[in-house]
Amino acid sequence: MQIGRRQFMAGLATTTLLGSIGRAGAQSTTLSAPWMGWPEEQVAPLMAAFEKETGIKVAAERLPIAELFKTLEVRLQARNEIPDVYLVDGPLTASYAARGHLLVLDEMLADDLERFLPSTLVQGTYDEKLYAMPLGTSTQILFYNKKLFAEAGLPEPSADPAKRMTWEEALSIAQALTKPEISQFGIAFENCNPYQLLALPQSWGAEVIGPDQLTAAGYVNGDAMVDAMTWYQELHQTHKVAPVGTFQTGVTQEMFGSGKLAMIVGGTWNLVGFEKFEGLDFGVAPHPYFAKGTPVTPTGSWHIGINPRTAHMEEAKAFVRWLSTRDAMDLWFELRQYPPSLRQIWEERASTNFIDPVWEIVQHELEHTATPRPATPGYREYEDFLKTAMQDINTGADVRATLDRAAQNIDREMRKYR
Amino acid sequence: MISSRWTPFLFLAPALAGLLIFRLTPILVAVGGSLSGVSLMGELRYVGLENFEYLADDPEFWESLRTTLYFNLLINPIQLAVAFALALLVFRPLPGVWFYRTLLVLPMAVSTGISAVLFGLFLDGNLGPMNGFLEWIGIGAQPFHRSHDQALYTLIGIATWKGAGYWMLFLLAGLYSIPSTVYEAATIDGANGWQRFRYVTLPLMRKPMAFVLVADTAINFLFFAPVYILTSGGPSGSTSVLMFQAYRAAFTFSDIGRSLAISTVLLGIIAIIVVLEFRFMRSPEEAK
Amino acid sequence: MDNPFQKPHVLMLRYGLLSILAFIVVFPLVWLALASVRPQNEIFQPVSDFGWNTFIPSRFTLDNYRTLLNGDFPLAVKNSTFVALTTVLFGVVVNALAGFAFAVFDFRGKNLLFLLVIVSFMMPFEAIVLPLYVMIRAFGWANSYQALIVPEIANGMVIFLFRQFFASIPRDFYEAARVDGASWFYIFARIAMPLSWPTIATSGLMLFLAQWDSFFWPVVAASDSAYAVVQVAIARNINFEQNDWGGLFASTNLAILLGTIPFLLIQRFYVRTLISGGIK
Numbered sequence: 005m006q007i008g009r010r011q012f013m014a015g016l017a018t019t020t021l022l023g024s025i026g027r028a029g030a031q032s033t034t035l036s037a038p039w040m041g042w043p044e045e046q047v048a049p050l051m052a053a054f055e056k057e058t059g060i061k062v063a064a065e066r067l068p069i070a071e072l073f074k075t076l077e078v079r080l081q082a083r084n085e086i087p088d089v090y091l092v093d094g095p096l097t098a099s100y101a102a103r104g105h106l107l108v109l110d111e112m113l114a115d116d117l118e119r120f121l122p123s124t125l126v127q128g129t130y131d132e133k134l135y136a137m138p139l140g141t142s143t144q145i146l147f148y149n150k151k152l153f154a155e156a157g158l159p160e161p162s163a164d165p166a167k168r169m170t171w172e173e174a175l176s177i178a179q180a181l182t183k184p185e186i187s188q189f190g191i192a193f194e195n196c197n198p199y200q201l202l203a204l205p206q207s208w209g210a211e212v213i214g215p216d217q218l219t220a221a222g223y224v225n226g227d228a229m230v231d232a233m234t235w236y237q238e239l240h241q242t243h244k245v246a247p248v249g250t251f252q253t254g255v256t257q258e259m260f261g262s263g264k265l266a267m268i269v270g271g272t273w274n275l276v277g278f279e280k281f282e283g284l285d286f287g288v289a290p291h292p293y294f295a296k297g298t299p300v301t302p303t304g305s306w307h308i309g310i311n312p313r314t315a316h317m318e319e320a321k322a323f324v325r326w327l328s329t330r331d332a333m334d335l336w337f338e339l340r341q342y343p344p345s346l347r348q349i350w351e352e353r354a355s356t357n358f359i360d361p362v363w364e365i366v367q368h369e370l371e372h373t374a375t376p377r378p379a380t381p382g383y384r385e386y387e388d389f390l391k392t393a394m395q396d397i398n399t400g401a402d403v404r405a406t407l408d409r410a411a412q413n414i415d416r417e418m419r420k421y422r
Numbered sequence: 423m424i425s426s427r428w429t430p431f432l433f434l435a436p437a438l439a440g441l442l443i444f445r446l447t448p449i450l451v452a453v454g455g456s457l458s459g460v461s462l463m464g465e466l467r468y469v470g471l472e473n474f475e476y477l478a479d480d481p482e483f484w485e486s487l488r489t490t491l492y493f494n495l496l497i498n499p500i501q502l503a504v505a506f507a508l509a510l511l512v513f514r515p516l517p518g519v520w521f522y523r524t525l526l527v528l529p530m531a532v533s534t535g536i537s538a539v540l541f542g543l544f545l546d547g548n549l550g551p552m553n554g555f556l557e558w559i560g561i562g563a564q565p566f567h568r569s570h571d572q573a574l575y576t577l578i579g580i581a582t583w584k585g586a587g588y589w590m591l592f593l594l595a596g597l598y599s600i601p602s603t604v605y606e607a608a609t610i611d612g613a614n615g616w617q618r619f620r621y622v623t624l625p626l627m628r629k630p631m632a633f634v635l636v637a638d639t640a641i642n643f644l645f646f647a648p649v650y651i652l653t654s655g656g657p658s659g660s661t662s663v664l665m666f667q668a669y670r671a672a673f674t675f676s677d678i679g680r681s682l683a684i685s686t687v688l689l690g691i692i693a694i695i696v697v698l699e700f701r702f703m704r705s706p707e708e709a710k
Numbered sequence: 711m712d713n714p715f716q717k718p719h720v721l722m723l724r725y726g727l728l729s730i731l732a733f734i735v736v737f738p739l740v741w742l743a744l745a746s747v748r749p750q751n752e753i754f755q756p757v758s759d760f761g762w763n764t765f766i767p768s769r770f771t772l773d774n775y776r777t778l779l780n781g782d783f784p785l786a787v788k789n790s791t792f793v794a795l796t797t798v799l800f801g802v803v804v805n806a807l808a809g810f811a812f813a814v815f816d817f818r819g820k821n822l823l824f825l826l827v828i829v830s831f832m833m834p835f836e837a838i839v840l841p842l843y844v845m846i847r848a849f850g851w852a853n854s855y856q857a858l859i860v861p862e863i864a865n866g867m868v869i870f871l872f873r874q875f876f877a878s879i880p881r882d883f884y885e886a887a888r889v890d891g892a893s894w895f896y897i898f899a900r901i902a903m904p905l906s907w908p909t910i911a912t913s914g915l916m917l918f919l920a921q922w923d924s925f926f927w928p929v930v931a932a933s934d935s936a937y938a939v940v941q942v943a944i945a946r947n948i949n950f951e952q953n954d955w956g957g958l959f960a961s962t963n964l965a966i967l968l969g970t971i972p973f974l975l976i977q978r979f980y981v982r983t984l985i986s987g988g989i990k
Contacts (some may be wrong), residue, residue, distance in 0.1 A: 041946035064935075065933035065934060066935060067942075068945035069948070071942075074673055074926070074930075075929050075933065077672070077673045078839055079930075081460075081464070081840060082843060082844055086847070086852075104463045104464065247547070248568065249565070253951060253952070253953070254953030255546060255549060255754075258753070258754045259756075262751075262754065264548070271951065273952050277951070280750040385675055388654075388674045392655065395656060396656055399565070399568050399657055401657060401658050417677075429815065429894050430815035431811075433807045433808060433811035433815075433898070434807070434808050434823065436804045436807065436864070437804045437807065437808035438827075438864070440860075440864025441826070443861075444860070444864065445831075445864070445866065446826060446829070446830055447841070447845075448845070449830070451838075452837045508731065511727060516724060519728075523977065524970065525736050527970070527973055528739055529739070531919065531922065531965060532962065532965070532966055532969075533923035533925055533944075533965075535945070540962065541738065544738045549755070549756060549757065550757065551741050551764045551765070554755070554759070554764055555737075555760060558760050558761075583734070583735065591912050595875070595980070599875065599878060599908065599909075637870065637871075644834050646834070665834055668836065678840075685833060689829070689832050692832045693828075693829065
């Protein structure tokens with residue numbers, strides 16, 4: 005009841021405000037918005053809907069992912085009024101905020117914050133202020149090939165988070181599913197990024213960064229981290245149940261799709277990615293965990309932020325506020341199926357889209373096990389060195405020496421944030 | 423020598439104006455920027471040689487410098503030699519030679535970045551056809567860019583695959599500029615094939631070769647996209663060239679000053695090496 | 711033509727060597743081209759299954775190309791072609807003039823100026839992109855063709871190329887024309903340039919390819935979708951979460967084929983007679 009009233013009020017306020025902006029925008033302001041290079045048909049309708057409602061145009065510049073980050077750096081470091089709004093990768097919020105590239109959104113969204121799943125707001129928050137609004141979130145699940153399980157005479161893993169597999173169990177199943185003579189592997193992570201792999205040390209019980217969010221020594225190369233990453237390396241190098249050199253989601257997806265990989269730990273985007281493999285019959289199960297530790301799942305996704313130097317402040321705010329509405333988020337989910345950040349979308353679609361066990365698992369993880377990446381202003385540095393280290397570990401480098409080097413490098417680059 | 427007071431500048435004006443505005447001024451700004459530091463909030467301040475002192479104390483920088491020099495010591499002579507060999511092979515008339523020539527230059531229409539993506543897939547250990555081929559002919563699968571020992575050579579291979587045909591064209595243009603009368607004279611004097619090549623072709627090819635060597639050197643010292651796309655400087659730092667360090671400093675560490683210092687060092691190194699190359703390539707008459 | 715190259719065994723050796731080298735160069739491209747006409751789900755074949763099916767599609771499809779034609783790829787091709795050809799048109803003339811000056815004249819500050827020309831291509835583009843971007847914005851050129859074309863016309867490497875080739879034309883040539891009262895511009899346009907067709911063709915190709923392959927600058931300076939260029943359109947197929955390999959291969963393949971057309975057109979200039987006829 006209370007929520008209903010608040011939503012009503014928020015809706016009213018939004019409508020009034022948008023109405024006034026709509027008039028102001030009659031001179032047709034165009035917002036510049038660096039965006040991900042998703043296909044046009046997944047981007048344009050969102051912008052068109054906003055323009056229809058307010059008369060404000062949004063020029064979404066669809067950039068390939070690496071260029072999105074590079075271009076944002078060039079534009080933001082020029083410190084002028086371009087861009088007006090931009091897509092923020094969740095864990096980079098702190099990095100942009102600490103350098104004065106993001107506007108604080110708390111006041112503007114004060115009445116709306118409770119409509120979001122709390123875990124989705126964590127990554128947009130830095131220094132206890134919300135700088136970037138989540139457009140969605142993500143989690144990782146275990147996909148398995150039903151045919152390969154049947155051939156090996158193995159029972160399929162349960163989709164029930166209460167009966168979650170341990171990594172120890174997953175390893176022995178993977179061994180049964182590995183057939184070197186036909187290059188068939190048991191299991192793989194979709195890539196080697198910290199987003200993907202930090203859940204391993206975290207489930208093992210490791211703290212992956214110091215409490216000040218700036219210290220790597222003793223954490224990135226702490227014993228728990230080294231042990232967990234040694235376990236990861238053995239998967240590839242000792243047990244040989246996982247293919248070596250799988251650094252790219254697109255390639256690992258192909259291996260799973262062509263039936264050469266029995267299990268893959270990956271994001272919900274794979275649901276769309278696997279569609280092209282006609283003969284593929286796959287099932288889903290929750291992310292495994294270490295018997296000695298706790299279940300942990302990666303999370304976080306794209307956010308939207310405002311350049312504080314924008315010359316179109318009101319229009320930019322209107323855009324972000326509009327994106328937070330139920331209608332915009334619903335449309336966004338239609339276009340790209342990231343797990344929604346608004347509770348309402350989950351509730352409304354509970355009986356239509358979210359009947360698949362996949363979404364039950366996702367919802368469970370988001371509420372119970374989702375662990376955001378470190379909220380450090382130095383996440384770019386942290387991620388860069390750790391990713392390289394994880395790739396080296398994957399291909400067989402000495403685990404402790406590699407993590408020592410990464411910790412040392414991260415600490416050196418973190419100095420400027422102290 | 424021909425001299426005229428104003429004519430040369432009229433000829434130079436359009437190009438120099440373009441270079442001055444769009445290249446040299448930004449370069450000057452960049453070199454000046456290497457003496458500055460940018461705070462987190464974007465305030466610029468003069469720091470003197472601090473960025474260079476930082477580099478001097480950074481073992482990663484020295485390791486990267488070694489990698490860069492080693493990479494260039496190999497790749498530039500290799501590319502020049504391969505390009506010259508190709509040019510000689512397709513120079514003389516031969517039925518169908520235009521077809522071979524076209525095949526050899528196809529890679530130049532692939533951008534460096536895309537060539538890296540392409541080879542990442544082509545050489546992939548699990549799905550790439552190259553390893554299937556190597557196993558089929560009995561050599562066995564290779565880790566290529568995923569191995570500490572092979573990564574740098576893999577990058578050299580990819581760059582040469584893309585570059586050889588391109589540089590061949592310049593040498594080919596050079597070969598066609600040698601008047602056939604020169605050869606005829608040498609033949610009449612009784613020179614054999616090797617002697618003609620050694621005493622006629624090579625000396626007359628000095629200028630085109632100098633061009634290829636110098637231009638290629640500048641390009642290879644700035645070689646970057648494949649490192650970024652394929653190896654991220656790894657495995658274990660084995661391909662971490664200076665360009666990659668400069669890129670990371672600017673775009674990942676937000677340390678523009680340090681990045682520009684690395685770029686300035688690169689500029690200095692390339693300049694020194696290019697001067698040496700000019701000396702090496704000049705003719706005996708010019709040396710006097 | 712003279713003898714040893716026409717002997718049968720030498721001929722065989724040349725064809726043999728050329729075939730091996732061409733195979734090395736073309737092998738990855740053939741794989742790419744064949745993969746682009748496969749159905750999406752069988753673009754890759756596991757290493758252990760190497761054989762004819764690694765290359766020959768089980769089912770031939772043009773779906774990937776059809777998708778490209780319906781997307782923004784045709785626009786990108788149009789943009790890149792326009793940008794590249796305009797750059798070639800202006801670039802060849804502007805840089806040839808400068809190269810001619812460096813090769814033929816003696817003037818104060820020549821060495822210093824030439825050094826600056828060389829230096830202009832020794833700085834990483836990543837280091838100058840920020841000042842360049844600020845400048846382009848100050849000119850009001852952000853998101854325009856000017857931003858893509860104008861900064862790329864003057865090219866140190868092309869000036870250097872022209873200098874090297876003009877310098878190999880004997881000076882007496884020019885002197886003779888001067889004695890006859892020809893102006894320097896006449897000498898440049900009517901004597902030096904016609905003697906340099908292979909160089910003009912190569913420099914044009916250089917400028918064309920620099921634009922055809924350019925990627926980072928267009929992304930920064932003109933990222934509006936109306937100015938999409940080929941390499942950006944290709945790279946959009948590479949996505950962190952999900953790659954469109956079919957789209958990537960098909961667009962790369964088209965970019966290679968289209969980007970090779972200029973070479974096919976200029977190949978006719980790679981013949982000796984033009985210049986040897988001139989120099990006696």
